[in-house]
Amino acid sequence: ETGVTQSPTHLIKTRGQQVTLRCSSQSGHNTVSWYQQALGQGPQFIFQYYREEENGRGNFPPRFSGLQFPNYSSELNVNALELDDSALYLCASSLAGKNTEAFFGQGTRLTVV
Amino acid sequence: LAKTTQPISMDSYEGQEVNITCSHNNIATNDYITWYQQFPSQGPRFIIQGYKTKVTNEVASLFIPADRKSSTLSLPRVSLSDTAVYYCLVGDGTGTASKLTFGTGTRLQVTL
Numbered sequence: 001e002t003g004v005t006q007s008p009t010h011l012i013k014t015r016g017q018q019v020t021l022r023c024s025s026q027s028g029h030n031t032v033s034w035y036q037q038a039l040g041q042g043p044q045f046i047f048q049y050y051r052e053e054e055n056g057r058g059n060f061p062p063r064f065s066g067l068q069f070p071n072y073s074s075e076l077n078v079n080a081l082e083l084d085d086s087a088l089y090l091c092a093s094s095l096a097g098k099n100t101e102a103f104f105g106q107g108t109r110l111t112v113v
Numbered sequence: 114l115a116k117t118t119q120p121i122s123m124d125s126y127e128g129q130e131v132n133i134t135c136s137h138n139n140i141a142t143n144d145y146i147t148w149y150q151q152f153p154s155q156g157p158r159f160i161i162q163g164y165k166t167k168v169t170n171e172v173a174s175l176f177i178p179a180d181r182k183s184s185t186l187s188l189p190r191v192s193l194s195d196t197a198v199y200y201c202l203v204g205d206g207t208g209t210a211s212k213l214t215f216g217t218g219t220r221l222q223v224t225l
Contacts, residue, residue, distance in 0.1 A: 004156070033212060042200060042215030043157065056212055090156045092213070100147045100206030102213060104156025 004093050006105035013112050018079045021110070023091030025072040026103045031055075032074040033102065034066060035090040043090055049074055050096055078110075086112045117201045122220040131188045133219050135201030138182045143205040146177060146184045151198045151218070160199075161186070188221075196223045 005024045013019050025032050031050045035043035045058035049068035063079040072093070078085055088109050092102040118136040125131045137146065145164050149157035161168055163175040163184070174187040188195055198218040204211060 035213075035215075040217075042217050043213070045212040045214065048212060058212070088154070092156070094206075097207050099211040100145055100162060100202065100204055100213065101159055104158065107154070107156050109154070 004091055004103050004105035006089075006091050006108050008108060009106065010109045011111070013081050013110065015081055015083060015112055017081050018077065019081060019110065021076040021078075021089050021091075021108045023074045023076070023093075023105060025074070025091075025093035029093035029095055029103070030072055031094045031096050031099060032068055032072060033092045033094070033099075034074070034076045035092065036060070037088040037090060037107070039087075046076070048099075081112045083112050086110060117203060117216050119199075119201050119216065119219045121217065122222070124222050124224070125191055127192055127223055127225055128190050131191050131195070131221060131223075133186045133188075133199055133201075133221070134183060135186070136183045137201070137203045140181050140203050141205065143207070144203045145206065146175065146181075147202045147204070147206075147213075148173070148175065148186045149200045149202065149213075149215075151200065157200060157215075191221075191223045193223050193225070195221065197221060 007022045033048040034046040037043040048056040052068045065077045067075045088107040090107045091105045094102040147162040148160045151157040161175045168175045176185045200218040
């Protein structure tokens with residue numbers, strides 16, 4: 001049974017650029033959620049995908065978008081990067097109906113300069 | 114969503130038992146109490162979950178009083194490797210659109 005894997009682990013982008021982060025879910029998990037964690041803060045919910053559709057969204061602007069694929073892997077896309085987007089981006093997979101028992105990846109550290 | 118309140122930080126010596134209490138006065142009937150552990154630059158890790166009374170696993174125990182307005186995570190005989198941030202969350206994970214709501218957590222520092 002494989003865990004949640006995210007790529008890349010670190011990334012540096014310039015303000016205004018676009019970025020795509022990737023996540024492979026834990027085997028058998030059909031729900032994936034993305035979180036943003038700023039330094040010293042708890043993770044903040046961005047959105048969740050279930051059956052390839054967005055299924056809940058936090059307080060993030062539309063330039064944050066995502067995809068879920070038939071194999072349950074997922075992408076997080078951020079357009080028009082801002083300096084405040086610098087954070088650790090976490091992907092979590094879970095089974096629908098047991099979303100409080102989520103398995104997190106190690107995250108992608110995004111730095112916007 | 115029920116809000117949680119927990120201490121910002123705690124210090125302990127290696128070998129001691131550590132109890133972290135979380136308040137959740139507005140917990141709903143269908144909500145579960147879940148604790149996560151997070152090491153620096155890693156994703157949170159599920160530790161334990163409970164609904165009422167006491168739950169124990171190989172890592173920790175979770176004590177929940179009858180009114181469910183608080184809970185206590187108990188870590189027996191901590192070691193240096195237990196230094197981490199511990200998050201208390203309450204919520205009903207049964208919905209397909211449920212999310213985890215993290216606060217700022219409790220930063221536990223274990224020293225020799």
